[in-house]
Amino acid sequence: MLTATGLTVHYGSREVLHGVDVTVASGELLAVLGANGSGKSTMLRAAAGLTPAEGTVTIDGRRRGPLDIALVFQRIHLVGRRSVLDNVCTGALGRLPLHRSLTPALFPRSVREEAMACLERVGLADRAHDRASGLSGGQQQRVAIARALCQRAPVVLADEPVSALDPAAAEQVLELLAELAHTERLAVLAVLHQPDLARRYADRIVGLHDGAVVLDGDPAQPVDSLYPHALLETSS
Numbered sequence: 502m503l504t505a506t507g508l509t510v511h512y513g514s515r516e517v518l519h520g521v522d523v524t525v526a527s528g529e530l531l532a533v534l535g536a537n538g539s540g541k542s543t544m545l546r547a548a549a550g551l552t553p554a555e556g557t558v559t560i561d562g563r564r565r566g567p568l569d570i571a572l573v574f575q576r577i578h579l580v581g582r583r584s585v586l587d588n589v590c591t592g593a594l595g596r597l598p599l600h601r602s603l604t605p606a607l608f609p610r611s612v613r614e615e616a617m618a619c620l621e622r623v624g625l626a627d628r629a630h631d632r633a634s635g636l637s638g639g640q641q642q643r644v645a646i647a648r649a650l651c652q653r654a655p656v657v658l659a660d661e662p663v664s665a666l667d668p669a670a671a672e673q674v675l676e677l678l679a680e681l682a683h684t685e686r687l688a689v690l691a692v693l694h695q696p697d698l699a700r701r702y703a704d705r706i707v708g709l710h711d712g713a714v715v716l717d718g719d720p721a722q723p724v725d726s727l728y729p730h731a732l733l734e735t736s737s
C-alpha cells in the first residue's frame with residue numbers, strides 16, 4: 502500500500518501542491534483525474550521521489566525504498582534497437598550486483614526467465630526477440646508494464662499511460678493495469694485524461710483541482726466539476 506501524506510511542492514516561490522494526502526491500496530487501481538495544470542504529474546512525481554516535496558511517503562508502512570516504485574510514462578522509454586526481452590530485463594537492474602548491472606547485455610538466465618514470464622503476463626511472449634522499435638505504441642506500453650513487473654515493485658505509478666494510444670490500445674493497457682492490480686496485488690496509480698476510462702477500469706477515482714484533492718471515492722462519482730466544460734467534452 503502506498504500512503505502519501507501532506508505532499509507539498511513548490512516551484513520557486515509558488516506552491517503548486519498543497520498538502521495532498523493520497524493512498525493506493527494493494528490490489529487497487531486508482532485513477533487520478535484533473536484538468537491540465539491541476540497538479541497530477543507533480544503529485545505522482547512527488548510520490549515517486551522524483552520531485553522534491555514536503556510530506557511523507559510510505560510503502561506498506563515502511564519508508565519508500567529506491568526499488569519500491571515502478572514508473573510507466575506516456576512517452577514509452579524503451580531502447581528501440583534492443584530486443585523486447587532485454588528491455589524487460591532492465592527492470593531487474595536495480596537488484597543485480599554492480600558488475601552485472603554494468604554489462605546489461607549479459608543478463609543472468611534467471612532474470613531472462615523472469616522477464617519472459619512478465620512478457621507472458623502482458624501477452625507478448627511471442628514478441629520477446631523482436632526489436633522493441635518494431636512494436637506498436639500499445640504493445641510498447643505493455644512491454645513497459647512488463648518491465649515494471651520485472652522490477653518486482655509493489656507500487657506502479659503511471660503518468661498518462663494511454664494518452665498516446667488509440668482507443669482500442671488504451672482500453673487494452675488499462676484493462677491490463679487493472680488486472681495486474683487485482684491479480685498481482687499491486688498498488689497501481691494512473692493519471693488519466695479520460696474520465697470514461699477511469700469510470701470503467703478504476704476501483705477508485707481521486708480528483709485534483711489547483712493542487713488539492715477535491716474528490717476521492719467511487720468511480721461512479723460525477724467528475725465534471727474537475728474540468729472546464731469544453732475540456733470534458735473533448736476528453737470523454
Ligand SMILES: Nc1ncnc2c1ncn2[C@@H]1O[C@H](COP(=O)(O)OP(=O)(O)OP(=O)(O)O)[C@@H](O)[C@H]1O
Binds near residue numbers: 540
Ligand atoms: N518544472 C516546473 N517548473 C515550474 N512550474 C511547474 C513545473 N512543472 C509543473 N509546473 C506547474 O505546476 C502546476 C501543476 O503542473 P502539473 O504538470 O503537475 O499538472 P498536470 O495536472 O499534470 O497537468 P497536465 O494534465 O497538463 O499534464 C502547473 O501550474 C504547472 O505550470
